[in-house]
Amino acid sequence: MRSEELAYEIRKNAIKMVNHAHASHLGGILSCADAIAVLYAEVAHINPKNPKDPKRDRIVLSKGHNGATVYVALAKMGFFDEELLKTYGDNGGMFSCHISHKEVPGVEVSTGSLGQGVCMACGFAIAAKRKKEAHKIYAIVGDGECDEGSVWEMALLAAQEKLDNFTVIIDRNYQQVMGRIEEVINTEPFADKWKAFGWTVVDVEDGNNHEQLRKAFEVDSNGKPKVIIARTIKGKGVSFMEDNLLWHYRDPQGEDYENALKEVEEKYAKSCNR
Numbered sequence: 001m002r003s004e005e006l007a008y009e010i011r012k013n014a015i016k017m018v019n020h021a022h023a024s025h026l027g028g029i030l031s032c033a034d035a036i037a038v039l040y041a042e043v044a045h046i047n048p049k050n051p052k053d054p055k056r057d058r059i060v061l062s063k064g065h066n067g068a069t070v071y072v073a074l075a076k077m078g079f080f081d082e083e084l085l086k087t088y089g090d091n092g093g094m095f096s097c098h099i100s101h102k103e104v105p106g107v108e109v110s111t112g113s114l115g116q117g118v119c120m121a122c123g124f125a126i127a128a129k130r131k132k133e134a135h136k137i138y139a140i141v142g143d144g145e146c147d148e149g150s151v152w153e154m155a156l157l158a159a160q161e162k163l164d165n166f167t168v169i170i171d172r173n174y175q176q177v178m179g180r181i182e183e184v185i186n187t188e189p190f191a192d193k194w195k196a197f198g199w200t201v202v203d204v205e206d207g208n209n210h211e212q213l214r215k216a217f218e219v220d221s222n223g224k225p226k227v228i229i230a231r232t233i234k235g236k237g238v239s240f241m242e243d244n245l246l247w248h249y250r251d252p253q254g255e256d257y258e259n260a261l262k263e264v265e266e267k268y269a270k271s272c273n274r
Contacts, residue, residue, distance in 0.1 A: 021089025062117030144176025159198030
């Protein structure tokens, strides 16, 4: 499956899932859909027939509140029956709204408390290095999550350990729960901070553009951990959700739901030859 098609499937199904569960975080789900799609469809070495393959790449969604993205990606990659996605958020079901590895093949760890997932991913990378194993580690992090001190402790350690097997992808949509990044805790100059911490930095001007994302993943890390800063738009793909903080928590119901699905179909289905 091409990454463009997977991104379309993530958007379409995530809207349905959040609607069904009366859940939240759709804005961030839509902003990181493209990076997730490129990573799962074209970059990471994973095997749906053997989810615990010791040679597999490890992917950690540190911004665990966007779990729907990964659930859809895994279903479309063949890790489990995509019909199960219809149970998202159901009491007693296998898909909690914050990503969970319990009973879900292909999910490495449960996350949700911001700053923890990327630290676990760093630990995976250290372990792989010390065991001289060839697999790669990827972590998807929110830019609001970078307010957490643990993120920067991780950044120092990863550089110290020269973790060139470790890539962090930051969903740089410039919004977090209570407002715009610069209004809550201004993290600029953002790229310069990562450089100062000893990382190879790839700044992606359009983090929703698949070709730019592909090139970013291909950049050599030069013996360092690599961070891809993907400048995205929160709510990308649905006009009334784009760059609109309301959709951090609001779930689409009624006309909002119908219009969101219609827009995604009109904008993305043609590019997937549908």
